[in-house]
Amino acid sequence: MATTTGTPREPDTGAAAASDAGGDLGAAGSQLSTAPKEDISFPSLGPIGWARWFWRQLTSMRVALLLLFLLSIGAIPGSLIPQTSIDPVKVEQFKSEHDTLGAIYDKLGMFHVYSSVWFSAIYLLLFISLIGCIVPRTWQFVGQLRGRPPAAPRRLTRLPAYTTWRTDAEPEAVLDAAQRMLRKRRFRAHRAGTAVAAEKGYLREVGNLVFHVALIVMLVAFAVGSLWKSEGGKLVTEGDGFSNSLVQYDDFKSGPFFDTDTMEPFGFSLKRFVATYERTGPQKGTPRIFRADISYFTGADGTEHHRSIEVNSPLDIAGNKVFLLSHGYSPVVTVKDGRGKVVYHGAVPFLPQDPKNFTSTGVVKVPGAQTKDGKRNQLGFNGLFVPTFGGKNSGSMFSQFPAPDFPVLAVNAWHGDLGVDSGLPQNVYQLDTKRMKQYKDAKGNIFKKMLMPKDRLERGVRQHAGVKGGLTAKDVAADSTMQLPGGQGSITFEGIKSWASFKITHQPGNGLALTGAVAALLGLAGSLFIQRRRVWVRAERVEENGVGVTVVEMAGLGRSESPRLPDELGHLAEALAPHAPLAPEPPAAEAADEDPTEPTDSADPADPSEGARA
Amino acid sequence: MTLAAAANETLAHQSNVLVYSAMAVYTLAFLAHMAEWVFGSRSKVGRTAAALTGEATAPAAVTVQKAQQGGGTAVLERPKIVTRSVSGSRDVPDGPGAHGGTEKGDLYGRIAISLTVLAWALHVGGVITRALSVQRAPWGNMYEFSTTFAAVAVSFYLLLLVLKKNVRWIGLPLVTTVLLDLGLAISVLYTASDQLVPALHSYWLWIHVSCAIISGAALYLGAVATLLFLFRDRYEDKLTDPDGPQPGAFAVSVLERLPSAASLDKFAYRINAIVFPLWTFTIIAGAIWAEAAWGRYWGWDPKEVWAFITWVGYACYLHARATVGWKGRKAAVLGLIAFACYLFNYYGVNIFVTGLHSYAGV
Numbered sequence: 001m002a003t004t005t006g007t008p009r010e011p012d013t014g015a016a017a018a019s020d021a022g023g024d025l026g027a028a029g030s031q032l033s034t035a036p037k038e039d040i041s042f043p044s045l046g047p048i049g050w051a052r053w054f055w056r057q058l059t060s061m062r063v064a065l066l067l068l069f070l071l072s073i074g075a076i077p078g079s080l081i082p083q084t085s086i087d088p089v090k091v092e093q094f095k096s097e098h099d100t101l102g103a104i105y106d107k108l109g110m111f112h113v114y115s116s117v118w119f120s121a122i123y124l125l126l127f128i129s130l131i132g133c134i135v136p137r138t139w140q141f142v143g144q145l146r147g148r149p150p151a152a153p154r155r156l157t158r159l160p161a162y163t164t165w166r167t168d169a170e171p172e173a174v175l176d177a178a179q180r181m182l183r184k185r186r187f188r189a190h191r192a193g194t195a196v197a198a199e200k201g202y203l204r205e206v207g208n209l210v211f212h213v214a215l216i217v218m219l220v221a222f223a224v225g226s227l228w229k230s231e232g233g234k235l236v237t238e239g240d241g242f243s244n245s246l247v248q249y250d251d252f253k254s255g256p257f258f259d260t261d262t263m264e265p266f267g268f269s270l271k272r273f274v275a276t277y278e279r280t281g282p283q284k285g286t287p288r289i290f291r292a293d294i295s296y297f298t299g300a301d302g303t304e305h306h307r308s309i310e311v312n313s314p315l316d317i318a319g320n321k322v323f324l325l326s327h328g329y330s331p332v333v334t335v336k337d338g339r340g341k342v343v344y345h346g347a348v349p350f351l352p353q354d355p356k357n358f359t360s361t362g363v364v365k366v367p368g369a370q371t372k373d374g375k376r377n378q379l380g381f382n383g384l385f386v387p388t389f390g391g392k393n394s395g396s397m398f399s400q401f402p403a404p405d406f407p408v409l410a411v412n413a414w415h416g417d418l419g420v421d422s423g424l425p426q427n428v429y430q431l432d433t434k435r436m437k438q439y440k441d442a443k444g445n446i447f448k449k450m451l452m453p454k455d456r457l458e459r460g461v462r463q464h465a466g467v468k469g470g471l472t473a474k475d476v477a478a479d480s481t482m483q484l485p486g487g488q489g490s491i492t493f494e495g496i497k498s499w500a501s502f503k504i505t506h507q508p509g510n511g512l513a514l515t516g517a518v519a520a521l522l523g524l525a526g527s528l529f530i531q532r533r534r535v536w537v538r539a540e541r542v543e544e545n546g547v548g549v550t551v552v553e554m555a556g557l558g559r560s561e562s563p564r565l566p567d568e569l570g571h572l573a574e575a576l577a578p579h580a581p582l583a584p585e586p587p588a589a590e591a592a593d594e595d596p597t598e599p600t601d602s603a604d605p606a607d608p609s610e611g612a613r614a
Numbered sequence: 615m616t617l618a619a620a621a622n623e624t625l626a627h628q629s630n631v632l633v634y635s636a637m638a639v640y641t642l643a644f645l646a647h648m649a650e651w652v653f654g655s656r657s658k659v660g661r662t663a664a665a666l667t668g669e670a671t672a673p674a675a676v677t678v679q680k681a682q683q684g685g686g687t688a689v690l691e692r693p694k695i696v697t698r699s700v701s702g703s704r705d706v707p708d709g710p711g712a713h714g715g716t717e718k719g720d721l722y723g724r725i726a727i728s729l730t731v732l733a734w735a736l737h738v739g740g741v742i743t744r745a746l747s748v749q750r751a752p753w754g755n756m757y758e759f760s761t762t763f764a765a766v767a768v769s770f771y772l773l774l775l776v777l778k779k780n781v782r783w784i785g786l787p788l789v790t791t792v793l794l795d796l797g798l799a800i801s802v803l804y805t806a807s808d809q810l811v812p813a814l815h816s817y818w819l820w821i822h823v824s825c826a827i828i829s830g831a832a833l834y835l836g837a838v839a840t841l842l843f844l845f846r847d848r849y850e851d852k853l854t855d856p857d858g859p860q861p862g863a864f865a866v867s868v869l870e871r872l873p874s875a876a877s878l879d880k881f882a883y884r885i886n887a888i889v890f891p892l893w894t895f896t897i898i899a900g901a902i903w904a905e906a907a908w909g910r911y912w913g914w915d916p917k918e919v920w921a922f923i924t925w926v927g928y929a930c931y932l933h934a935r936a937t938v939g940w941k942g943r944k945a946a947v948l949g950l951i952a953f954a955c956y957l958f959n960y961y962g963v964n965i966f967v968t969g970l971h972s973y974a975g976v
């Protein structure tokens with residue numbers, strides 16, 4: 001449109017120039033794409049007219065573009081504001097820090113953006129628009145496949161790529177040769193009047209439709225995945241196991257359609273957990289290896305298999321996947337009560353409070369403990385565990401390194417009623433001290449002690465803890481047992497085991513999602529890399545100075561981005577030339593400014609490029 | 615064991631030396647490019663204006679098909695192809711390039727390219743020695759990612775030059791940003807060479823991250839072209855409307871030497887269209903990896919969200935180009951927004967947002 005030629009514009013090209021590539025070429029240029037026509041006129045009819053108008057708007061490219069844009073904008077807040085589905089603790093923290101903002105965000109669903117009403121509305125509208133777009137485009141495309149490439153436009157010179165020459169061969173022979181040549185190059189070609197019309201690159205449209213259908217497939221897969229999924233966590237200490245039933249999970253959530261009766265029978269036990277860390281350099285303490293060595297069984301036969309699970313390699317078992325999530329330490333303790341009887345022996349998982357160096361806390365609950373004289377006296381211990389103690393002089397109980405180089409367990413003790421008999425579920429990592437009393441020493445100070453593991457003390461291992469010369473057991477009270485005041489019992493730190501926590505997921509629809517993704521990729525490649533283009537060859541006999549000669553014209557039309565089209569047309573012309581050998585040009589003076597094939601058009605000087613050439 | 619560690623430290627050190635040397639040579643290339651632009655500005659041809667007002671030579675986009683004008687009969691050896699730009703676009707020839715047709719400018723331009731090749735070789739050497747020093751893909755943290763990213767962007771540029779594409783105009787902006795990127799990498803983002811955390815031990819690292827880097831580097835070239843398109847298009851618009859405001863002398867001098875708006879737009883489109891499937895694949899590969907590492911292929915982690923936003927952004931761009939009333943400048947703006955999303959995903963999300971993808975190392 002911006003081409004200025006200084007000559008008046010032909011009325012019928014003026015309007016069309018604003019539209020698509022082939023806009024001024026009538027039928028020949030139409031339908032090169034199945035993109036919907038833009039229609040921004042307003043409806044005049046009643047409700048049906050409005051409904052139709054609304055539907056046309058919804059399925060227009062313009063609105064698809066708008067909805068896509070909204071989708072990307074709408075996705076932003078979820079990446080900047082804490083999300084319940086990712087980190088509920090952070091959400092609570094945010095709410096407590098920002099009173100009003102938190103309330104507003106809550107109302108707007110900002111803490112669960114991707115399942116909020118407005119976000120769902122955007123993508124559902126987009127997908128309705130998509131379906132409303134795909135269906136008619138598919139029909140249209142099927143129509144194009146059944147029909148034939150459109151006949152040659154009147155003036156081939158207007159097309160983006162054009163060539164012409166004269167030959168002594170007969171028009172019929174030239175056209176036959178052209179048709180054969182084009183078909184050999186996998187064009188769909190047919191004769192229409194004095195021209196051959198040919199088209200190629202239909203796979204572009206196929207690719208585009210496949211891509212858009214694949215987007216729907218992916219959405220469906222995503223929906224199936226979230227409606228039927230199940231996901232649970234389980235913390236397992238070395239030597240312990242898990243089997244797949246609801247009661248065994250520490251926490252469990254599932255999609256609305258998940259049926260707990262269909263849970264697959266399988267299980268595993270943790271033999272050993274291996275973790276290594278960088279020992280020197282600026283990245284000291286950075287984890288290097290996490291590996292859970294397990295044995296598992298599946299189905300009824302219960303045969304054991306051995307394997308290890310690592311961060312990037314889950315166990316795939318009976319339609320479920322078992323992932324390694326995190327790990328920590330479980331001090332092994334023995335508790336005796338006032339009667340001197342062992343009332344508890346086992347490994348107690350402690351939760352890391354500091355994810356880098358594993359300063360961890362945990363509790364030991366001993367509901368079966370009694371006093372010397374046989375009275376009920378439930379015991380509870382609060383423990384703080386550090387895998388690498390900094391030494392007595394470090395002044396803190398923070399761990400210095402994640403590996404158990406110099407493990408120390410600090411405990412204090414409570415007695416009374418643990419509250420475990422009330423029937424209410426209890427947090428196993430916390431002591432409910434409402435009805436308990438803390439043991440104090442004679443001076444009224446809290447009774448506490450730092451313990452070292454008995455097995456290491458017995459082995460007399462010298463701990464290095466990253467310090468030259470190393471620390472020895474002398475640096476703390478070299479003891480593994482704390483005696484409770486008044487002979488009310490004791491707790492012994494026997495040794496350390498590791499625990500690993502696993503995520504067990506069942507998510508149907510993964511295969512479908514992958515299929516959709518691959519189809520989308522292939523469709524996209526077809527849609528973007530294949531050019532759809534049309535080629536016409538016209539051969540007509542003209543009389544020149546009483547001599548008959550055949551004028552061959554070839555022209556090509558692609559979509560707006562078709563840089564290779566002129567080259568291709570050149571190759572086609574060369575391929576045709578042997579069947580229509582080039583004859584001498586007529587004296588140029590006569591036809592210098594006009595298209596020699598169309599003497600009737602001589603009154604039309606409006607062709608922009610011809611004007612520019614003059 | 616300690617011997618190997620020492621060898622690795624030597625390699626890591628060599629890598630740093632190579633990257634610093636590359637920066638020094640890039641700086642020289644930058645100066646040579648500046649000289650090219652300065653000498654080029656002394657040619658006063660006014661090509662675009664002439665073409666647009668239609669007074670001078672024939673537009674390059676139209677090759678005349680008549681063999682000879684001067685009477686007699688001529689024999690064509692082979693059919694000649696006439697091309698015509700699509701109705702609705704201007705027929706404007708490309709500018710001559712930064713040197714503006716001057717010999718001196720051209721000489722400096724060639725020097726700049728030679729220096730860029732040298733700097734590139736040092737730069738790639740730096741990336742490779744870094745990889746050798748850690749014996750893994752050199753994409754474990756932001757420092758490594760940034761240096762590789764710039765190396766790939768320059769590789770693309772040189773590759774296009776080797777293929778004889780008209781891309782010399784991108785030299786100055788590219789070298790400038792490569793210097794910025796490397797400067798940021800060695801000062802703010804630097805991380806000593808080291809092993810990977812277990813979460814990154816996976817061959818999907820190779821696939822996913824290399825695709826992300828290649829996509830980003832190519833999209834960057836596309837974004838530069840898009841930005842220049844916006845300037846050049848406005849400039850051509852002003853020229854076609856002699857009654858409206860005219861561009862200033864400096865703008866004319868610079869913009870006149872760039873390729874035509876149509877060429878820039880086509881360049882940007884082709885890159886974006888080629889890279890879009892690769893970016894799609896990057897996201898899919900990431901999803902497969904996430905499935906293996908975390909048990910879900912999509913979890914709306916900030917990094918995933920921004921990869922998605924970038925993807926939708928480029929889908930917007932491609933749609934806009936197929937939508938009447940949106941092609942041209944509006945589509946270009948969408949393309950730039952989409953690239954900004956890519957950048958944010960890299961700098962913004964790594965530094966300001968915490969998520970599962972915590973490899974920034976800063």
Ligand code: HEM
Pocket residue numbers: 033034035036059060061064068126127129130131133134208212215527528926928929932933936
């Ligand atoms: C779910 C969101 C959508 C995404 C991610 C998407 C993505 C894309 C992409 C990347 C292309 C470029 C391929 C090419 O140029 O050939 C494209 C083309 C196209 N899309 Fe979509 N699309 C979406 C929805 C829609 C909707 C709702 C419509 C219907 C109005 C639509 C109609 C089209 C058409 C007609 C083309 C081809 C344009 C042309 O002929 O060049 N798309 N789409």
